[in-house]
Amino acid sequence: MAMVACMTSACTQQKAAENTNRQLVLYFSENGATKAVAEELQKQLGADIEAIEAVEPYSGDFQKTIERSNKERESGQTPALKDLKSNIADYDVIFLGYPIWFGTYAMPIATLVKEQDFAGKTIVPFCTFGSGGLNTSTDALMKALPQATIKKGYGVRTARVAAAEKELDRFLKENGYKEGEVTPLPDYSAQEPVTEEDKAIFDAACSDYQFPLGTPETVGKRTTDDSNDYKFIVKGKGMNGEESTSTIYVTVSKAEGAKPEFTEVVR
Helix, strand or coil, X not given: CHHHHHHHHHHHHHHHHHHCCCEEEEECCCCCHHHHHHHHHHHHHCCEEEECCECCCCCXXXXXXXXXXXXXHHHCCCCCXXXXXXXXXXXXXXXXXXXXXXXXXXXXXXXXXXXXXXXCCEXXXXXXXXXXXXXXXXXXXXXXXXXXXXXXXXXXXXXHHHHHHHXXXXXXXXXXXXXXXXXXXXXXXXXXXXCHHHHHHHHHHHCCCCCCCCEEEEEEEEECCCEEEEEEEEEEECCCCCEEEXXXXXXXXXXXXXXXXXXXXEC
């Protein structure tokens, strides 16, 4: 009997271990960029995955989406969602993905956090954006889901989705979601006045962006095995027309012929 009890206990413990930290990649994607990141996450984690769908789909047209989501925000009416096939209660860790709209998570996520119970869950945000929004959307999730644990997230510009595979590998290993080790990235140097050479790199990375990003005043630098990176402090004007300060990150791959790319704006 003791042997049977022991075997039963071991079996129970094994099943408990198997069910610990069950992971779900749950995402909303309008034009496919967030979907691409979600599928890469699922591939690297071996997690379950599901798309969040609005009952009335968004058009995929930039201007129409702005107009619709603006009306939704102003009216306080969030879009109705199709029922999820996944049961949130079955998961411990949820990788929650979305595009950034108006500086925060897309409107379907606003519906999701109101309708689903995330209490006690670990939420890892991931997002795609034109310029930035990971920090602001993470803060918004913390306010919307005070009973969940919101972890450090991952964000990538839509223009750089091809970089997600390598960046996610580092992100997942650094934060313990995936086995493996990575060499820690060095800190940026202290901020120093921008030189003409620095300004040329900033302009090459940012001048094609559809909105003005401001003028770089100081820069910190670091060198990795793969790239030379820059952390620019930039003065410009915010959406309200008032002067503002932002941080803009730029990377230049060491690959032959690589051009400077800006990776994120933190406002």
